[in-house]
Amino acid sequence: MREKHFGLGLFSLMVFVFLLGPLLIIFATSFEPGIVLQFPPHGFSLRWYEQIFKVEGFIRTFKTSIAISLLGNAFALLLGIPAAYALSRSSFRGKELLNGIFLSPILIPGIVLGFTLMKYLIVVYHLPMYTGLLIGHVVIMLPFIVRVVASSLSNFDFAVEEAALSLGAGRMKAFFKVVLPNIRSGIIAAMLIAFLESFNNIDISVYMTGPGVSTLPIEMLTYVENHFDPTIAAISVLLMVMTGVMMFLIERLMGLSHFTSR
Amino acid sequence: MALLTLDSVSVAYGSQTILKDLKLDVEKGQLLSLLGPSGCGKTTTLRLIAGFMEAQQGTFRFAGEDYTRRPVNKRNFGIVFQSYALFPHLSVFDNVAFGLRMRKLKDSDIKTRVGRILEVVSLGGFEKRFPKELSGGQRQRVAIARALVIEPDLLLFDEPLSNLDANLRSGMRVEIRRIQQELGITTLYVSHDQEECFSISDRVAVMNKGLIEQIDRPETIFKYPATEFVARFIGFHNFVNFAERAESDGVITLRAGDRLFAAVGNPGTNHPSALKGAIRPDDLVVTAGSEAGPARVGSLPGIVKVSTYLGRSYQYVVETALGPFTANQEMEKPFYSGQSVTLQFPPDKLVLVD
Numbered sequence: 001m002r003e004k005h006f007g008l009g010l011f012s013l014m015v016f017v018f019l020l021g022p023l024l025i026i027f028a029t030s031f032e033p034g035i036v037l038q039f040p041p042h043g044f045s046l047r048w049y050e051q052i053f054k055v056e057g058f059i060r061t062f063k064t065s066i067a068i069s070l071l072g073n074a075f076a077l078l079l080g081i082p083a084a085y086a087l088s089r090s091s092f093r094g095k096e097l098l099n100g101i102f103l104s105p106i107l108i109p110g111i112v113l114g115f116t117l118m119k120y121l122i123v124v125y126h127l128p129m130y131t132g133l134l135i136g137h138v139v140i141m142l143p144f145i146v147r148v149v150a151s152s153l154s155n156f157d158f159a160v161e162e163a164a165l166s167l168g169a170g171r172m173k174a175f176f177k178v179v180l181p182n183i184r185s186g187i188i189a190a191m192l193i194a195f196l197e198s199f200n201n202i203d204i205s206v207y208m209t210g211p212g213v214s215t216l217p218i219e220m221l222t223y224v225e226n227h228f229d230p231t232i233a234a235i236s237v238l239l240m241v242m243t244g245v246m247m248f249l250i251e252r253l254m255g256l257s258h259f260t261s262r
Numbered sequence: 263m264a265l266l267t268l269d270s271v272s273v274a275y276g277s278q279t280i281l282k283d284l285k286l287d288v289e290k291g292q293l294l295s296l297l298g299p300s301g302c303g304k305t306t307t308l309r310l311i312a313g314f315m316e317a318q319q320g321t322f323r324f325a326g327e328d329y330t331r332r333p334v335n336k337r338n339f340g341i342v343f344q345s346y347a348l349f350p351h352l353s354v355f356d357n358v359a360f361g362l363r364m365r366k367l368k369d370s371d372i373k374t375r376v377g378r379i380l381e382v383v384s385l386g387g388f389e390k391r392f393p394k395e396l397s398g399g400q401r402q403r404v405a406i407a408r409a410l411v412i413e414p415d416l417l418l419f420d421e422p423l424s425n426l427d428a429n430l431r432s433g434m435r436v437e438i439r440r441i442q443q444e445l446g447i448t449t450l451y452v453s454h455d456q457e458e459c460f461s462i463s464d465r466v467a468v469m470n471k472g473l474i475e476q477i478d479r480p481e482t483i484f485k486y487p488a489t490e491f492v493a494r495f496i497g498f499h500n501f502v503n504f505a506e507r508a509e510s511d512g513v514i515t516l517r518a519g520d521r522l523f524a525a526v527g528n529p530g531t532n533h534p535s536a537l538k539g540a541i542r543p544d545d546l547v548v549t550a551g552s553e554a555g556p557a558r559v560g561s562l563p564g565i566v567k568v569s570t571y572l573g574r575s576y577q578y579v580v581e582t583a584l585g586p587f588t589a590n591q592e593m594e595k596p597f598y599s600g601q602s603v604t605l606q607f608p609p610d611k612l613v614l615v616d
Contacts (some may be wrong), residue, residue: 159347162314165334166341167361167412174335177360181351 030233061219072137080145110203118207133208141194152186271320295459298469340409355389361412498540524609545611546589
């Protein structure tokens with residue numbers, strides 16, 4: 001028995017090393033004082049963190065990324081919450097099909113999806129690049145919104161909504177006064193997950209960016225093609241921290257949802 | 263005219279029929295129960311009256327108006343749900359005030375009415391609590407208060423006591439009846455528990471497979487079930503198939519095999535020529551020994567197969583020429599398995615059912 005536990009422990013450790021090792025290496029190299037990205041670092045310096053803010057492209061594309069992710073999030077919520085509600089609340093013909101369609105952006109390889117979107121939105125319909133980028137991001141966020149909101153609706157007792165209706169609330173009022181407040185934490189978690197998905201996205205964005213319009217991950221990709229200094233490690237660390245904080249929030253919210261409903 | 267009328271209402275899901283041609287009348291101020299096993303259509307009937315689903319056929323009239331297609335929020339019916347369905351994010355006060363706010367009452371009026379109704383359900387002082395801070399019984403009271411405060415034209419209960427433990431259940435039952443009678447509010451009550459339905463109802467409708475098998479006063483149903491289904495559901499465990507019957511002076515004589523039985527008429531049944539007899543285990547009388555001499559009317563010899571102790575009485579399974587019978591009897595010294603006994607069928611306890 002002991003040996004088995006030992007083996008399992010060793011295995012878990014290796015998995016952790018495998019998963020976290022690269023992150024730790026990036027973390028370490030971001031403090032390299034020299035001009036070449038290397039591990040282990042030869043000292044400690046924050047110069048590359050300062051450097052981030054001197055690269056005009058990073059600042060500009062960071063703003064674009066934030067704008068696209070937030071705006072896209074809002075649209076994805078407007079589409080996704082009603083969709084999740086309809087899918088959980090009612091049963092109708094073709095419900096499974098619809099469910100599949102809403103989840104398909106996760107299943108279709110991003111490269112294919114991105115190409116198709118570019119082909120139609122930009123080439124055929126001549127939409128501005130920025131609009132195309134926004135639509136692309138709404139598409140990839142939607143599945144996450146629908147899934148997370150639907151899962152929090154599955155814990156919701158719809159008799160509560162019926163109670164509101166019976167007390168004189170119309171359908172809309174019942175939804176906003178009773179359903180929405182009780183799936184709030186699910187919606188916030190959905191927003192955070194979708195935000196991360198959009199903010200870190202490369203495969204869709206790469207088709208919808210060009211002169212003047214770019215997102216931060218694309219800008220970073222371009223940067224490493226031409227530079228080999230630790231700036232990229234420093235900015236990666238900042239993004240990791242941001243992602244970590246948001247994951248923590250999601251965990252707290254989804255965890256808390258167990259206590260808020262009854 | 264009845265306050266509530268369901269006329270030939272039918273509901274089906276795909277090929278599955280839930281309600282068949284249902285007719286139901288409820289008089290103003292009455293408490294009517296829908297009683298039946300799960301899947302009998304009682305909950306569907308309630309949801310239909312509440313407005314959560316629509317009948318495919320038939321009409322629902324309320325206070326002389328056609329309510330068949332009227333939306334839920336325009337019906338002014340109070341509903342108490344099985345799960346209570348309190349608003350988890352609102353305090354007790356806000357839960358109860360919800361319906362009044364929807365009716366755009368003044369804040370001062372809302373305050374008075376909520377306060378008054380919370381007193382009625384003995385929950386004064388609980389205004390600021392949240393549902394998760396309340397016990398099951400207290401949540402139930404909030405649910406009732408929330409349904410009552412809007413002064414509904416009809417009160418609907420959907421298995422309201424099934425989530426409470428046995429002690430609370432009988433207390434709440436009395437409470438519900440008290441409030442209902444105090445306010446004189448017409449009420450429809452759905453349950454699968456016969457004791458619950460009988461104890462609080464003016465009338466009980468026993469449902470089976472989407473049909474009402476019998477609708478009557480609880481006392482009548484208890485004594486005179488109309489059909490075998492109703493009889494079984496309310497505790498008549500013993501049935502006898504008779505071969506023929508003859509009637510004179512209000513006494514019916516029946517024959518099964520070479521035995522004769524007597525029964526008085528069943529005012530509940532629709533078929534005066536019913537040939538099936540039903541009797542409760544409590545009403546069969548067991549005496550020791552097989553009888554000597556010619557067979558008496560209403561007696562049946564048999565052998566005790568199983569004897570079990572119920573606390574207040576003993577229960578016997580007695581094998582006879584007409585099949586096994588279950589009988590309960592209070593006694594000091596029980597019969598033993600294998601003992602010869604005679605079953606007596608009192609004529610006023612033997613009921614003929616369809």
